[in-house]
């Protein structure tokens with residue numbers, strides 16, 4: 001038998017593509033074209049024992065599906081503008097409507113959309129039911145290991161359990177992050193077999209390990225404007241948010257979002273520092289003046305007391321440890337030292353030594369070189385009938401639903417292109 005479509009990977013992107021390649025109602029709703037009902041034979045091959053395993057873990061089990069806020073920094077790719085040729089500011093509505101078409105009601109918390117049930121399992125069940133309704137075959141516990149174009153332009157797909165033939169192939173194998181949930185670089189080896197260049201996967205959306213010893217800060221959370229800088233203090237990225245301090249690393253959404261840039265710089269051999277402005281609402285001159293006033297009004301009070309009004313007391317202790325001063329009372333500090341205190345709070349610096357490993361990352365940076373992908377259809381530009389979607393593409397989003405949005409939008413584009421094909 002020759003399938004119309006074989007999809008490698010039953011994650012969010014692969015299941016979306018399979019459904020959109022077979023579903024007349026969805027085609028009509030989203031493509032606004034007359035019904036041209038087509039019977040497509042589709043097989044999904046998934047190496048995990050269950051479909052959508054990673055989906056269950058998304059959004060801490062709540063599945064942050066999409067986000068209504070959209071800016072140029074939402075996606076990273078070596079092909080800088082490619083993501084924005086694929087996905088646009090209003091596409092969160094498409095993703096939400098797609099979920100609703102599958103029977104999942106969604107609503108938002110400050111622009112972050114989730115299933116109303118706040119259970120990721122709702123999404124997996126909905127995918128599962130629609131795959132069944134559309135008579136899409138699913139082989140779980142089977143791994144795609146090779147693919148080859150035949151002389152008649154169909155493809156032979158080799159798995160660890162047999163061979164299959166298909167007119168169209170969708171590679172939806174995801175990235176290498178979270179191997180316990182199916183993360184693998186197997187997709188890259190399939191790209192290799194097709195001669196498609198790719199960037200090897202590296203962890204992103206993850207903690208950053210730092211050189212500084214800061215066991216006293218474990219458990220502290222503090223809002224900060226975080227700047228990623230190189231050795232010459234050139235700014236590479238900046239974001240405001242809550243930093244979580246652990247014994248050896250910095251974490252929190254703001255750090256996750258900066259981890260792509262930091263990881264890329266480390267890979268390029270650059271030295272990477274994170275400069276934390278712990279009081280971004282006050283400029284350094286005003287902070288210094290405040291310390292002077294504090295010294296005048298409270299000469300007998302401790303250095304710690306002077307800082308406590310501004311930062312968490314453990315951060316105050318850490319900052320004073322870095323200063324290595326013997327003085328105990330604020331009146332014992334001169335103006336230069338007060339200036340240094342202000343400087344420390346505005347520019348508390350940590351030196352990044354590594355990103356967390358793939359097992360602790362939410363996504364991978366790297367993947368298929370998108371210069372070889374048509375952004376309208378997600379089809380390879382150099383090979384007929386092969387599509388690459390989701391995290392296997394060299395595009396990764398920041399935290400907040402952007403990666404699932406990417407998986408669904410790229411899956412829809414590939415699916416509709418296959419639905420349209422003769």
Ligand SMILES: Cc1cc2nc3c(=O)[nH]c(=O)nc-3n(C[C@H](O)[C@H](O)[C@H](O)COP(=O)(O)OP(=O)(O)OC[C@H]3O[C@@H](n4cnc5c(N)ncnc54)[C@H](O)[C@@H]3O)c2cc1C
Pocket residue numbers: 008009010011012013014045046047048052053054055057058059060063064065066142143144145172173174175177178181182183184186187361362363389390391392400401402403404405407
């Ligand atoms: C803990 C965690 C939380 C997250 N939370 C969110 C969130 O709330 N919002 C958000 O937008 N993003 C989130 N993400 C990221 C998001 O889950 C992924 O970017 C997205 O699921 C990628 O979808 P995908 O279909 O491209 O890949 P995947 O979901 O990884 O699916 C790929 C599938 O292909 C299978 N596969 C791989 N190779 C083969 C092969 N050779 N043969 C057969 N099958 C194969 C894998 O087993 C896997 O099931 C989170 C990620 C993690 C790890």
